[in-house]
Amino acid sequence: MFSKTAHFGIALGFVLIASFILQYKLNVHTDPQNVYSLAMFPVMAIFMILAIVKVSRNGEPFSIREGLKTGIGVILLSSLMLWVYIIIHASYIETDFVDKLAVVAEQDLRKNSDFTDEKIQESITFLKDNFKFAIFIENVFKSLLSGFFFSLLASLAIKSKIFTNPNNA
Numbered sequence: 001m002f003s004k005t006a007h008f009g010i011a012l013g014f015v016l017i018a019s020f021i022l023q024y025k026l027n028v029h030t031d032p033q034n035v036y037s038l039a040m041f042p043v044m045a046i047f048m049i050l051a052i053v054k055v056s057r058n059g060e061p062f063s064i065r066e067g068l069k070t071g072i073g074v075i076l077l078s079s080l081m082l083w084v085y086i087i088i089h090a091s092y093i094e095t096d097f098v099d100k101l102a103v104v105a106e107q108d109l110r111k112n113s114d115f116t117d118e119k120i121q122e123s124i125t126f127l128k129d130n131f132k133f134a135i136f137i138e139n140v141f142k143s144l145l146s147g148f149f150f151s152l153l154a155s156l157a158i159k160s161k162i163f164t165n166p167n168n169a
Helices: 001-023 034-055 064-093 097-111 117-129 132-158
Strands: none
Touching: 001 034, 001 064, 034 064, 034 132, 064 097, 064 132, 097 117, 117 132
């Protein structure tokens, strides 16, 4: 089943990578107020919904479980592709990317008065040492969480036949 919809995940992965490259070219990829990241949520939802609709129309009885598996599979594949690209980007294209993220993280932590200078430096050191894992958590887990909700809503809508045209029934 997923092999029939994997191309949606791969296509979304390339769209996310292209979006990251655009953000890099515009020099907003480390900006915490980045609007481009928010703009990708509807794009992700569209790809997941298209994959779920394709699964629902393959002639077999549709279940919410199938919709969830499809949507989460699409978002998992695409977010893993983006994660791998960001690691490659940080290692070879923009070698000071981690340092730029650390500066942004330090600015965010300084806004919170609960953090001492020692705690801030400890957090920044942890970020630099565990960059790959931190980016994995940031991209993949957040995508999976939002993907779960998008998939659930789309699956419920399809299951309740909201998208069914009464003329075709």
